Amino acid sequence: MDDLAPLPALATGTAAPAILDIQGVGKRFAFGTETITALSGATLRIPKGEFVCLIGPSGCGKSTLLRMIAGFESVSEGTLLMAGRHVAGPGPDRGMVFQDYGLFPWLTVRQNIGFGPAARGRPRAEVAATAARFLEMVGLDRFAEAYPHQLSGGMKQRVAIARVLANQAEVVLMDEPFGALDAMTRENLQRELLQIWESTQLTVIFVTHAIEEAILLAGRVVVMSPGPGRIVADERIPLPRPRDPTGVEFNALRRHLAALLGSRH
């Protein structure tokens, strides 16, 4: 792929390669005459198929890390490898889902979902079949010819997820994707996202402020702190799914993560 520069020599160790290998990654921004260190020394090894949540207070560099993985921001220090290759820019193998949906308002739902394959010049029949498959996966067949302004927030977010999947993303990067939705819609989409994740080989990296959302969804929760942004903990969530937020173990994890965050959530 031309957006990922191949390494001169790939490691050939016996361990399964991580789909994302983040080693000592930092990000500095020039801000007027100052330099802001948004992230420092982030190290994470994420195997294919993992569901990882990033949590932490505002300004701890969650979005910055996600944007570097997406290839929207360069890396100031350290190395960031996707499938063994340096990330040098955006690519269809990494899809981003934003809180504000980011749909093309002039395209129908079907056209939004088929946008990536169409833009890459895939044959028309293949684009149509791909769009139909993901329309069905997110339950929006009936709204295929609707425009984004005719959809609810939850439906728009389903389109955004389907668009990323239709583009054959291997890693889905989600930046507080359900933050703007009402509680019931959020719960439905959390459940649907887990179903999609379980039925595919996707790797999901999901940013949230909400401890409960992280424990509901993730196999692993990465806790970050600000000033400068750092990874301060990397916790497994050993509970079987579906998870019960009223359960004793769930609550123990909630208290544990709140203590790590140093706050009273």
Ligand SMILES: Nc1ncnc2c1ncn2[C@@H]1O[C@H](COP(=O)(O)OP(=O)(O)OP(=O)(O)O)[C@@H](O)[C@H]1O
């Ligand atoms: N383009 C930029 N130029 C200058 N500073 C930036 C830029 N982008 C981010 N920052 C700074 O980097 C730090 C981390 O920002 P980031 O958006 O990654 O945090 P976050 O944890 O995602 O916050 P939130 O939860 O509020 O979205 C902040 O201090 C922010 O002001």
